[in-house]
Amino acid sequence: MPTYQAPIEDTLFVLNDLLGFDRHNNLPGFADASPDVVEAILGEAGRIASEVLQPLNRVGDREGCHRAADGSVTTPPGFKDAYRTFREGGWGSLPFDPAYGGQGLPHTLSTAVSEFMSSANMAFAMYPGLTAGAIAAISAHGSDAQKQAYLPNMIEGSWTGTMNLTEPHCGTDLGLLRTKAVPQPDGSYAISGQKIFISAGEHDLSDNIVHLVLARIEGAPEGVKGISLFIVPKFILDADGKPGARNGVSCGALEEKMGIHGNSTCVMNYDAATGYLIGEANKGLRAMFTMMNEARLGVGVQGLAISEVAYQNAVTYARERIQGRSLAGAKAPDKKADPIIVHPDIRRMLMTIRAINEAGRALILWTALKGDLSHRAEAESERQAADDWMGLMTPVIKGVLTDKGFDNAVMAQQVYGGHGYIGEWGMEQFVRDARIAQIYEGANGIQALDLVGRKLGLNGGRAVQAFFAEVGQFCEENRGDEKLAPLTKGLKIGLNDLQQATMWLMQNAMAKPDNAGAASTDYMHLFGLVALGYMWGRMAKIAQDKIAAGANGQAEFLEKKLVTARFYMDRIMPESAAHLARISTGADSMMAMEADAF
Template sequence: MPIYQSPVQDTLYLLNEVLGYPNHANLPGFADASPDVLEAILAEGAKLAENVMLPLNRIGDTEGCTRNDDGSVTTPKGFGQAYQQYREGGWMGLAAPAEYGGQGLPYAVHAAVGEYLSSANMALMMYPGLTQGAIAAIVAHGSEAQKQTFLPKMIDGGWTGTMNLTEPHCGTDLGLLRTKAVPNGDGTYRISGQKIFISAGEHDMSDNIVHLVLARIEGAPEGVKGISLFIVPKFKLDADGNPGERNGVSCGSIEEKMGIHGNATCVMNYDEAEGTLLGAENGGLKAMFVMMNEARLGVGLQGLSLSEVAYQNAVAYARERLQGRSLSGPKNPQGKADPIIVHPDIRRALMTMRAFNEAGRALVLWTALNSDIAHRSADEAERQAADDLLGLMTPVLKGVLTDKGFEHAVMAQQVFGGHGYIEEHGMSQFVRDARIAMIYEGANGIQALDLVGRKLALNGGRAVQAFFKEVGEFCEENRADETMAPFTKSIKKGLNDLQAATMWLMQNAMAKPDNAGAASTDYMHLFGLVVLGYLWGRMAKVSQEKLAEGAGDTAAFHEHKIVTARYFMERVMPETAAHLARISTGADTMMALPAEAF
């Protein structure tokens, strides 16, 4: 069975030493999660991940979910009990508003624990993950009556939630949706239509499922301007707000999928189901984007999580598997062969995964902290700056972390050789599960277009200019420090490439939009490299300072950080030049062949 150990020490290092988590004690919720409390929470989350969630991961993959004759869905053996432990531990409400039963702790704490749980069992953690997004949408757009009705039960975990966007004929282009809503005259609506790919759409782990459904009210404008969002519970609520009669919503089938078999991905049929409007009429897309942005951060976290667990298993295998001799002479002279971890190409794979994971974790936590600042700070300028960064980083985090998460799951599988292709070692599941994260909540090509087409120019480019300034100032402030030169020079070169790519887009994309589309994926990954490189620079600076002060029993930890940072600068950051070169070629050759030539 695959192994997993939660990287608690690394999380604490990033939050407390690199990202300045203790400096935000003045924000609501942070005082309740002081560094000591934070450490205790992470330790408990690690136990839940390693002891409860992890043993069920392969069971979920092999058993899958079963749709019964009555339309109900049975989840894999042990999932219900594990979910109840998650619920009883208060994990669903960790960062939820206290006025509705949550603990109100920082979102950064929720994200940190979320990594451990997703690494241990991604499919199982999708059930509460979708609920978190639904909670966020109701908090942002619900009436007080809706909040009082739904949030306490969802934050408690007794009820779960979903998001219903995709239809058989439309995915990203939501303006084409056909699900309709007919007013009943009493403030409720009859919802009819079919939705597909609905994660956690039906299951047996909660007393009610609160579906958030995009639909078009009769007579509404065509396109996205006529979309509304509705709350449609699986069971209608009685006069006391408890589940009553069954609503007109059912699971028509469970999708046959490549991975995440333990999650019920459903075709949902709505047959005049009763729903209530969430937010403004025809304002559904705005309301749903609250949920989608939350989900995109969560999906980026999934990319990191699977890269981490795949890496850990590859390391364990590479230490044990004997094959060949080291090119520099035997390292296991008493044996007939050396462990494969001595071979440079295996080291290339392991170091690449490790360098990405540690910087990716920093990106997730940095973004989560900025989310906390954006939602909790009393300083308007501070809130705006944090919100700008959050919006800019969301497509980068989702697109880059999931692209690389899948790539590294495959890389880890390759370390196993033929054994990686055999199901019992678990590497196949990591590859299959990681693949979906590149697709759902907006396929990564859409994330790249969002970055290039919307986020760069938003508010006159305020967010991207602030990011360029922050990275540039970091390089300048450390320019005289010779120990930082290996890092700042690489970061500065990457930043120059990113700024050149941004300028090229400004000069070439307006007149010819295909240039933006052709450049978008390369630009997203170029941006991601600079972000990860910048965060590695911050980590290197902290670890070098700790060693200079005398790091004691953590000296090896900081030494290893610096070596990994150097590897990233030497072997990964040079890729920025290749991305810039591809961006600068434009779209002409890419678009030259007529469609019939393919």
């Protein structure tokens, strides 16, 4: 059975040393997040993750959710109690507005916490995760009355939330959606239609479920310009604001999935359900994207989270399993064989996962901090720069860290040999769970198109130019540092490849848009390589500086950072040239065959 220990030392290194969290304590919420408080919160979150959520991960997978004939859904054994513990601990309220009962702490901190929870039990963590997205959308677009009505209970956790976008014929292309909203005399709408793949759509964890539903008001324009967003509560609120009459929304079926069995993925049927318009009519997509961006970063966190727990268990197995002898001579001569961690190919897998995880954690928290700054920084210029980074990096984090997260789970499974294929060892569940993160909240191909087709050119390329300048400057500043030179050299090569690829796109994608589509996935991964490499450069510099200053009791931890940074440049960064080469060949051979010829 797998185990999990939250990577608290590493998270604190990122928050304190890399991000200089306490430098921002002039900003709202940050003042409350002093180093002591942060450490205490992370420690307690880690404890809940290890002791409460992780033990339910396998039972959640095996037992799954069950739908009764009346459409009610029960979660796996233990989930209800665990959710109560989670809720009572206030874990769902960390980053939200104190005016509605939130703790007002930085999103950066709640992002770190959500990594731990997702490592321990991804299917479980999705319930509060979706609620958080719904809270964000209502906070940003709801009326004061809507906020008063829904936010306090959602933030407290006694009500949960969902996102309802997908329909059987319509996923990526929301312009095709058919769910109808008919205006009612009282100002509400009657919502009718079918939604599929609705995570946490129906379950027994909360007293009410607040569905956010995309639908088309009768007579609205076709396509994406005629879509509105509605609040559709499972129980309509009564005069006291308490869950009252059952609304006309129900779970028609549970999807039978590859993984995340502990989360209820529902077909939701809306049969003239009472809905309340949120934000402006026909502007629903914009409101929904508030949720989507939160959610996409959250999905990137899931990629990291599964990769981390898979890594930890693979390390344990590699230390305990004895098989064969080191090529460099027996390492455990007293035993019949050496532990398999002596074998370079096992190391290759472990170090690859480790190098992605630590840089991934840094990139996620770095970006989450930008998210906080985009709302809370004092200077408009700082808010804008932070928002630029956030927008640019969201598809990169979602696409790259979930692709890598899955690859890493597969690698960690491979360390187990045949045992990795057997359910009781738990590794195959990580692979099945990690797989969804590449698909939902916009399949990774869509993330790549978002990056290449939208984010690159936004505001005349302001965000990407700022990123290139920042990474280039870091390389330049540290070029003379003998010890860092191998790292900055590798990073600079990657950056040059990325800049060349960007130039190629500018020169070749305008006249022939298929060249952009053909390049998109490689470009996204190339971008990710450089962004992660930049994190390694920064972390290595800090580690080196701290060692020079006496290491403060962290010598071993800091030396490992330097080794892992070097491994990243040796073994992972070289992929950049292959991406550039592929991008530069354009779309010709990719698009030459007729559709019927496949």
